[in-house]
Amino acid sequence: MIEIDHVSKNYNKGAVRAVDDLTLTVPPGEIFGFLGPNGAGKTTTIKMIVGILKPDGGTIRISGLDNKAEALRCKHMTAYVPDEPEIYERLKGIEYLNFMGDVYGVSGADRRDRIGHWLEAFELARAVTDPIQTYSHGMRQKIILIAALMVKPRVLVLDEPMVGLDPRSSHLLKEAMRKHCDSGGTLFFSTHIMEVAERLCDRIGIIHKGRLAACGTLAELRDQAKDKASLENIFLELTES
Amino acid sequence: MSPTAGLVKAALNSNFGWSVARHRLFVQKRDRWLIPLIALAVISVVPTLVLYVRLLSAAFDMLESLGQEKALLTLAILAGQLIILVFGLFYLISTFYFSRDLEYLVALPLKPSQIMLSKFAVVLINEYLTIAPLILPILIVYGFKKHGAPGYWILMPLTYLLLPVIPLAAAGLAVIGMMRLVNIGRKKDLLIILGSLVLIAAALFLQFGLSRAAQTSGPDAQKIMAIIASPDGLVQSIGRRFPPAIWVTSLLYDGLFTGPGFTGFVLFAGLSILLFGGLMIGAQRLFFGGLVGLSERSGGPGRRAKAAKKIRVTSGRHAVKAIFLREVRLMNRTPIFLLNGVLGALMVPVIFALALSSGKPGEDASDIMRLITSAKPVTAALAMTLFIVLCATLGGVASSSFSREGRKFWVSKVIPVDYRQQILAKFLHSMAIAGLGIVSATAVLVFRFHMDVEKWLPSLALALPVTAFLTCVNLAVDLARPLLDWISPQKAMKQNLNVLIAMLLDLGFLFLYGLAFVSLGKSGLSVPAVIGILFALSLGLAGLAYSLLLKFALQRYPSIEA
Numbered sequence: 001m002i003e004i005d006h007v008s009k010n011y012n013k014g015a016v017r018a019v020d021d022l023t024l025t026v027p028p029g030e031i032f033g034f035l036g037p038n039g040a041g042k043t044t045t046i047k048m049i050v051g052i053l054k055p056d057g058g059t060i061r062i063s064g065l066d067n068k069a070e071a072l073r074c075k076h077m078t079a080y081v082p083d084e085p086e087i088y089e090r091l092k093g094i095e096y097l098n099f100m101g102d103v104y105g106v107s108g109a110d111r112r113d114r115i116g117h118w119l120e121a122f123e124l125a126r127a128v129t130d131p132i133q134t135y136s137h138g139m140r141q142k143i144i145l146i147a148a149l150m151v152k153p154r155v156l157v158l159d160e161p162m163v164g165l166d167p168r169s170s171h172l173l174k175e176a177m178r179k180h181c182d183s184g185g186t187l188f189f190s191t192h193i194m195e196v197a198e199r200l201c202d203r204i205g206i207i208h209k210g211r212l213a214a215c216g217t218l219a220e221l222r223d224q225a226k227d228k229a230s231l232e233n234i235f236l237e238l239t240e241s
Numbered sequence: 242m243s244p245t246a247g248l249v250k251a252a253l254n255s256n257f258g259w260s261v262a263r264h265r266l267f268v269q270k271r272d273r274w275l276i277p278l279i280a281l282a283v284i285s286v287v288p289t290l291v292l293y294v295r296l297l298s299a300a301f302d303m304l305e306s307l308g309q310e311k312a313l314l315t316l317a318i319l320a321g322q323l324i325i326l327v328f329g330l331f332y333l334i335s336t337f338y339f340s341r342d343l344e345y346l347v348a349l350p351l352k353p354s355q356i357m358l359s360k361f362a363v364v365l366i367n368e369y370l371t372i373a374p375l376i377l378p379i380l381i382v383y384g385f386k387k388h389g390a391p392g393y394w395i396l397m398p399l400t401y402l403l404l405p406v407i408p409l410a411a412a413g414l415a416v417i418g419m420m421r422l423v424n425i426g427r428k429k430d431l432l433i434i435l436g437s438l439v440l441i442a443a444a445l446f447l448q449f450g451l452s453r454a455a456q457t458s459g460p461d462a463q464k465i466m467a468i469i470a471s472p473d474g475l476v477q478s479i480g481r482r483f484p485p486a487i488w489v490t491s492l493l494y495d496g497l498f499t500g501p502g503f504t505g506f507v508l509f510a511g512l513s514i515l516l517f518g519g520l521m522i523g524a525q526r527l528f529f530g531g532l533v534g535l536s537e538r539s540g541g542p543g544r545r546a547k548a549a550k551k552i553r554v555t556s557g558r559h560a561v562k563a564i565f566l567r568e569v570r571l572m573n574r575t576p577i578f579l580l581n582g583v584l585g586a587l588m589v590p591v592i593f594a595l596a597l598s599s600g601k602p603g604e605d606a607s608d609i610m611r612l613i614t615s616a617k618p619v620t621a622a623l624a625m626t627l628f629i630v631l632c633a634t635l636g637g638v639a640s641s642s643f644s645r646e647g648r649k650f651w652v653s654k655v656i657p658v659d660y661r662q663q664i665l666a667k668f669l670h671s672m673a674i675a676g677l678g679i680v681s682a683t684a685v686l687v688f689r690f691h692m693d694v695e696k697w698l699p700s701l702a703l704a705l706p707v708t709a710f711l712t713c714v715n716l717a718v719d720l721a722r723p724l725l726d727w728i729s730p731q732k733a734m735k736q737n738l739n740v741l742i743a744m745l746l747d748l749g750f751l752f753l754y755g756l757a758f759v760s761l762g763k764s765g766l767s768v769p770a771v772i773g774i775l776f777a778l779s780l781g782l783a784g785l786a787y788s789l790l791l792k793f794a795l796q797r798y799p800s801i802e803a
Contacts, residue, residue: 012268052654052803071799075657086648088567090574098555102563103656108556115554129551131574 002026002049002155002188007058009044009210018044020210022058026188026203028154031181033201034190037239041210042190043083046159049188050080062155076104079148083159083190085140089133093124093143096132100147111150118146121172138164149176156180158189162196174200194232204231206238213238245355248346252359253366255342255728256736275722282745290378297382310387311494317379318404318486321372326408327441328371332364333409333416334437335577335731337528342728347529357524361413367736368405377401380493392496400489403513407485410516414523421527434576438584485509560658564666571645572638572674577730578645585636586678593632594689618696619762619771625686625700626707626758627751632682633708637734639671639715640743643723643801644733650725650803660798661791664716668787671712679704699772706779707754713786714750715743720790720797754779 002025009019019041026032036042047053049060051071060067062074087096094115101111119125122142132140141164148156156177162170177200181187191197197204198218205215214221218231225234242250254260266273297313304310337360346356380397387393419439491505558566572578646653653663683701686692719739727733734740757778761771 015268047802050655051799052651054799054802068799072657072659075655078655080651080655082651084648087652088571088649090571091567094552094554095570098553098558099563099567100656101554101556102558103560103658105560105657106556108554111556112554115552119552125552 001028001061001063001186002032003059003061003064004045004049005059005061007045007048007055007060009041009048009053010056017210019048019055019207022207022210022212024205024212024215026186028184028186029181030202031177031187031189031200033197033204034188034207035192035194035197035204035235036190036207036213040207040239042207043159045207046080046157046188046190050078050157051075077154079104079151079153079156081141081144081148081156081158081161083163085137085144085164087132087140087144090131092131093128093135096143097128097147097150101150104151106151110152114150114152115146118149122146122169136164138166138169141165142169145173149180153185155186155188158187160190160192162191162193194230194235198231206235208239244351245358248351248355248359249362252363256363256732257366261726278742282742285745285749286374290374294378294382297379298386301382301386305386310383311490313379313383314493315486315490317376317383318400318489319483321376321404322408322483322485324372324375325368325405326412329364329368329405329409329412330416330437330441331577331580331735332367332731333413334420335729335735336360336364337413337416338420339577339731340729352525353528354521354524357413357417357521357528361409361520364409365405368409369401372404376404383493390496392498393493396493396497400493400509403510404489406513406517407509410513410520413520414516417520417523417527434579434584437576437580441588485512560656561662561666561669564658564663565669568642568667568670569673572670575645575730578734581734582636582638582674583677586632586638586674587681589636589678590628590632590682590685593628594685618768619758621696622700622703622768622772623755623758623762625692625697626703627755628686629679629682629700629704630707630711630751633675633678633704634711634715634747635744636674636678637715637737637740637743638674639667639712640719640740641724641734641737642667642671642716643719644725644727644737644739645730646723647725647727647733648803650723650801654798654801654803660794663798664791664794667716668712668790671716672709675708675712679708699769703772703776703779706776706783707751709783710779710786711747711750713783713790714746717786717790717793718743718746720794723801725801725803 004022004024007019007022008017010017022041022045024032034042034045044053048055049062049067051067051074054068062077065074065077067074091099097115098111100106101115106114116125119128122145124139124142124146127135127139128143132143135143141161145161148158158177161173165173174196177187177189181202201218203215203217204221206213206221214224214234216224221231221234225237266276301310301313304312337357340360343356346359380401384393384397485508488505488509491501492509493502495502495505497503497506572582643650679701683697686697686700719737722739724733724737724739754775758771758775761774762768766774
C-alpha cells in the first residue's frame, strides 16, 4: 500500500511548487495510473515515493511505514523503474541483474528462475552478457524492468514504463503488472498513453500544476466530467489552464 | 551567428556550466555558499604565489647578472608547452571521443572540423587555466623586472594565447590518428588505453630527453663559460630540442619590429597555423572514422547466441562486496577513470622517479636522498611519508567517488542498502586505489632511491593512517556536493571542482602534519618516539574522520536529489 499524505515539494526556494498538498492512497492489489501534462509533478511525486527526493512537507508511507523514518525497510519492499533508462553502461546486463539481486538479497534459486524467465520473455537472453552501453533504449528499459520484476517487491513504482518498448514487450509488461496486483502487490505508474491507463488501471489520478485535479475509477472520472467520451477528453478538460 | 560560432559558444557554455551556474546562483539560489569557499581557496593560494613570485624575482636577478635573463622566458614557454602536451592528451581523448553530446552533434548538419573546433576550444580554454598559475607569474615578473616596453605587454598576452596551440594541435593530430587506427575490432576500450599509454610514454620520453639535454651541459666548466659568454647561450641550451621556445623568446625579448623578433613571430605563428590547419584537415578526414562505432554493439547475432550459454547468475554476495565490485568495474572499464585513477596512481611515482634522474653517477637524486636520510632522519621520514601520501591521495579517486556515478546516482538512492554500508564500499575502493599508489611509491623508494627497509617501513606505516584520514576527507568533500550532471567522464574527475577543493584541503592538512612532525623532531624525542606518536595520532584522526563521515552520510545522502 502507498499512502501519500499532504505531500508538497518546491523548487527554486519556493518559486516553483512542483507538488502541492498531494493526498492519495493506493491499496494493495490496485494498479494506480498517474496522469498529467509535462511538468505537472508526476515524476517528482514518484521520486518522492521511492526516496530519491525529499518532500518539503507531508508524509509518504509504504505498507504503513514512513518512507523517511523507515527508509531502508521501505526500499526493501519497493522496486522502481525511472522514466530515463540511465544505468551503469559499463556493466554487462547480467552483472547489473546480479548487482540488484545482491542488494535486494534475492536467493540464488529465485534469481536463476526469475532472471531466466524474464530474459526469455523479453527476448534479452542473447544480449545479457554484453555491456549495457551496447544496448538500445528499449533494451535498457527491459533490463531495468527485469531487475525490478526479479526482486518481486510488494510495491512497484514505474515512471512511464512503456516508453521505448516494442508492442510485444509492452503487452508482456501489462500482463506482469496485472499479475503483480492480482497477487496482492501495489502498483503505481505514470503514463502519457491514455489507452493503457483506460484499459489497465483500477484507478486513475490526474495531476495538474502539482495538485490532484481528479482521482477515481474511470467511471467516477466520467461522472465528474462534462465531456464523458474518453479518458483523453476528460484529461484535456481537467488540464486546461 | 554562424553555425561554427554557435557551436563553439554552446560547447564552452556546456563545459563550464555558465548557464547552470547562473540558474543555480540566481534562480534556484543554491550553491551561494560556494562563493566564499572559492574566495577562501583563492586567498589560501596567495602565500604560495607570493613565495613563487619572490623565487622568480631572485632567479631573474641571478640570470641577469650573467646576462642570461631571457632564459627565464624560454623556460616558461618550454614548461608551459610540455605541461600542455602531457595533460592535453587526457583532455583531448576525453573531449574528442567520450563526450556524451557527440552522438547528437554527429547527427547535426555539421562538418567534422566544426565539431572538432568546438571541442578544441573547450580544451584550449582549460589549458589556459591549467598553466596560468605557473606560467603567467613568470611572464609578468619578467615584464616588471625588465621594465618591459609597452610592446612587451601587448605581445605577452598574445603569446600566452598562442602558447597551447602547437602542443595541443600536435597532440590532437596524434590522438585522432590513434583513434582512427584503434576503432576497429571489439576491444576498443583496451586499445584506447594502450594507445593513450603509448602517447603518454612518448610525451614522457620527450620530457626526459629535454631534461637530459638541459643537464648534460651542466657540469662542464668550459661549456658553462661558453654558455654565459654568449647572450643566447642558455636560451639555446634550454630550447635546443624545442625551437618554438627559442622563437617566442626572441619575439618577447627583441620585440616584433626587429629582425630576430619578427622571424620568431613568423616561425611561431606559422607553425601554430600549420599544425592547427593540419588538425582541421585531419579532423575532416579521420574524426568521424574514429568516432562512429565507439558506442556500437560489440558483436553480431552469432556471437550473442554463443554468449547466451555463458549467463552467470551469482548469489549470496554481501551488499558491501556488491557495491565494491560495482565501483571496481565502473572505474576499470571507463578508460578516462582508469587512466586518471588506477594508472595515475601507479604512474605518478614512476614519473617522479624519472624526472629526478640525471643518469650521472654522483649527482643522481638517489645519492642526494641517501645523504639527506643519513644526515636528517626525521626530515627524511617526513619527506618519504609525504611522498607516499601524495602519490596515494592526489589522484582524485575519493574526491570524485560520488560524482563518477553521474546520472546513475538514483540507483544508490533506491537500493535497500544502508548509506553507511555504501560509504564503507566506497571507502574500501578508494583505499584500494590509494594502495596501488602506496605500493608504487614504496617501490620507487626501494628500487629507484635504494632506501633501506628501516628507512621506508616507518614512513609506509605512517602513510597508511594519513591516507585513510585523507580518503575520508576527500569522500566527504564529494558527498557534500557531488557533480552528477556531466556529459564527459573527464568532467567527473579532472575537471571536478571537488577534486581541487579536496586537494587544497589535503595539502593544508599535510602542511600542518609536516609542522607537527618537525616540531616533534626538534623537541628532543627519539625518531621512533616521533614516529610512534604521529602514527597513533593519525590512526585516531582516521578513526574519527571515518565515524564523522558515516554520520555525515546519513544526513547528506537523503538530501542529494538525483
